[in-house]
Amino acid sequence: MPKLTGLKLAKAMMDIHPELPIILCTGYSKQISAQDATVNNIKVILKKPVSKIDLTETVRKVLDEANIYKGN
Structure with missing residues (x-):
């Protein structure tokens, strides 16, 4: 993603929806x-x-594991 790392995107998503579980797909996993x-x-x-x-x-x-989308 140009100008945005997966970690920065995850942080932004936490601001919007703190309970949202995140799966990060990366070629740079050692940086996290x-x-x-x-x-x-x-x-x-x-x-x-x-x-x-x-x-x-x-x-x-x-x-x-997050118990999301089970009608709760």
């Missing part, structure tokens, strides 16, 4: 510390390239 991930509600960091099956399984798992 575990503390940065935790503080910004990043549940999973997927390293690119990501297969379709890994992405769909990760999205399902994160949504289930």
Whole structure:
């Protein structure tokens, strides 16, 4: 993303919706510390390239763990 890192996007999303679980897909995972991930509600960091099956399984798992979209 030009002019915007995934971490900056995650921080902006936290300002809008603090409970939103975030999955970050990156080719630069070493630049994001575990503390940065935790503080910004990043549940999973997927390293690119990501297969379709890994992405769909990760999205399902994160949504289930967050209890989102279950009619609550």
